């Protein structure tokens with residue numbers, strides 16, 4: 001009842017959409033005579049004319065009728081196909097950023113050319129997304145002449161190559177006809193680019209791992225038309241794209257370094273208020289600062305390490321990581337205690353939460369510390385493949401300014417498209433009335449009985465010569481059916497979506513008389529099944545029989561073969577039509593109604609006759625798991641005899657209900673995945689956004705200035721907090737920290753004048769600022785700006801990679817924790833946020849520290865990617881021999897936790913320098929409290 005009402009509402013909604021498009025269709029059709037009157041050059045000239053109108057500010061919708069008319073005319077001339085009216089409507093729906101549901105065989109490939117042409121007129125590029133490489137190539141070659149005639153360039157992205165459509169390009173291999181190899185970037189700079197969802201997504205991720213602008217292949221993501229949109233945005237949405245690589249360097253290094261730690265001697269321990277110790281004792285290898293959880297090597301310590309590790313200079317760039325490892329190993333030994341800070345369980349180091357005392361499986365210390373603790377405890381160091389970049393299709397495709405899709409089956413998933421992608425579905429009527437007859441489902445008690453019936457049906461049709469397409473839910477089931485038919489001597493083909501190109505050839509002939517084809521859902525998708533056979537494909541077989549390679553045969557040989565094929569397929573077409581067209585046998589109901597509709601839709605295309613029949617058994621997974629009780633009851637009510645199938649619309653409805661339940665369940669799973677990915681997505685946006693700014697060459701001076709101020713403030717807080725009394729200030733440790741981090745040396749005399757916290761802040765702030773200004777005078781502004789960008793990029797990448805590793809572990813671990821009533825997703829969000837904030841702090845610290853210390857090789861090239869142009873030299877630290885060196889990639893120790901009250905975004909943005917000061921003075925922050933260092 002409600003169903004019927006809903007259907008009516010939906011029905012009218014689609015009808016309304018279609019009705020609204022009709023006047024535009026009339027407009028386009030009215031332009032036809034004028035278009036036909038143009039010669040090829042004039043038609044081609046329309047592209048520039050329309051493009052110019054858009055550039056001059058015309059609304060794209062105002063240009064639509066003419067652009068569609070141009071495209072339709074070009075298709076007629078070049079492809080011999082004139083867009084049907086319903087295809088124009090489909091094109092409009094796609095242009096509006098919606099999903100056009102158009103049945104199989106309605107010509108969606110051609111439909112896409114309309115919005116693609118129109119939107120490409122903006123010059124921003126259009127992506128047409130296919131489910132596999134073969135279809136991307138096929139569609140570009142197929143539609144290429146149309147675009148070419150209109151002066152648009154076409155790119156094709158394949159897994160390991162990329163091309164542009166160029167009819168003048170000569171190649172011996174017919175499969176590559178008109179595809180001239182070009183580089184990937186050029187393919188993305190074509191007006192229209194065909195490629196798969198995987199390639200587009202991976203190229204996006206790869207682009208965000210590059211070091212310079214001219215290495216980026218993609219442009220801004222403008223408009224995507226996704227073919228078989230349900231398959232890509234729903235079925236594949238559960239498996240995100242991941243680029244991974246081996247985690248870290250060799251794990252051996254951790255063990256090797258761990259072994260030398262017991263041979264180093266502690267020189268001093270800085271504990272609160274005991275600054276004298278560091279002044280007194282310089283004998284020993286390292287100093288431990290318990291408060292900031294930092295360990296630094298003394299001059300002597302460096303010499304010891306060099307000796308023990310057998311390297312001549314730890315500050316040589318090539319050994320810089322080693323130095324970092326040594327510092328982390330020292331921290332692991334000196335500051336992290338077993339059964340206090342962590343426990344070792346089942347060969348794993350598990351962190352203990354310092355506040356709650358709870359074990360936190362999955363959480364890892366960053367920056368190599370966790371590995372150092374693992375080495376210390378002599379357990380296995382995790383060195384799995386780690387994520388370097390990852391994204392879900394949901395989040396990739398949501399980045400396009402405009403997204404559209406087309407498929408034969410979208411309506412059942414309309415809710416998901418709307419909720420996740422904000423995509424509306426409009427059902428486009430077929431060009432010709434649909435004649436396919438769908439029989440009601442039959443249900444058998446056992447699978448054996450079911451397959452008997454399936455075989456009987458196939459054999460009966462096959463004997464008459466009617467083609468049959470058998471659909472299965474898995475490769476395994478396909479093989480079972482194949483065995484069954486083999487036993488009964490029925491000739492057949494089996495497809496399982498492994499070899500797209502070859503399977504396309506087979507499925508193209510699934511409509512020939514007497515053909516029996518067994519296929520899984522995805523096999524041969526996108527290939528048209530013509531009744532009586534496909535002459536194009538058949539001609540290849542003919543050539544092969546003559547001993548010719550269709551890939552290299554001459555045009556003439558090919559034309560003869562096609563003509564010959566037609567002489568076979570034409571009469572055969574008549575015969576198959578008279579037998580009832582293609583018959584579809586479903587051997588099971590799929591979990592999703594959409595997939596069943598997809599199978600059914602292979603028959604009855606473009607007004608062809610056809611039929612479909614699904615065979616089920618109570619032993620099928622769907623019925624067993626999701627619907628058996630209810631169906632069993634219906635069966636009993638209807639009185640099912642042994643060996644007798646049941647065929648009733650009540651059963652069909654009960655099954656649909658079961659399917660809906662499973663669909664919902666699967667939607668929940670995808671939503672859940674997305675909720676997890678959304679956390680990462682925000683972080684990814686921030687990091688990739690920052691990278692992009694840097695690559696774009698934007699000056700980072702303001703950011704750096706803020707970071708320096710922040711860090712100087714933090715350092716100050718750590719040793720002379722605002723709450724502390726003057727006599728509790730730890731000026732010695734402060735001096736030490738300022739030097740370590742900012743290369744600033746304050747003399748004790750300078751503190752004598754200071755009587756207030758503000759005074760101290762000013763002294764510190766100015767000393768740090770002055771030191772940086774001095775660096776800038778040494779290097780020059782340009783170089784300093786380039787250095788800033790370079791260091792940021794380097795540190796961001798390192799830390800982001802490290803962060804992704806932490807997130808990987810967090811995801812794995814979060815499920816293992818006992819949370820009681822708490823929602824793991826909430827916990828995950830919270831921890832992922834904390835981890836990110838920590839990472840941002842590490843980035844800031846490491847970048848600033850490097851900027852104060854890194855030494856520049858004067859004559860080396862200054863380009864960003866030339867990492868070798870920058871060298872961490874020993875001289876920096878050489879000036880002050882008593883100071884422990886700092887590792888460049890290491891996060892500098894955080895002096896003290898920042899006050900919880902200070903609200904910040906994850907990027908650490910807070911009050912801007914030009915914002916009004918928080919104190920309410922009305923002055924700009926930089927002129928007010930910032931000056932006072934607060």
Ligand code: ADP
Nearest residue numbers: 081082083084103104105106107108109110528
């Ligand atoms: P879909 O992707 O919708 O299943 P295809 O794009 O594979 O359909 O096209 C199916 C068939 O319809 C192709 O053989 C194509 O040549 C044909 N076709 C599509 N549009 C037209 C048209 N306007 N005129 C003639 N044939 C068309």
Ligand code: MG
Nearest residue numbers: 108109526527
């Ligand atoms: Mg298609």
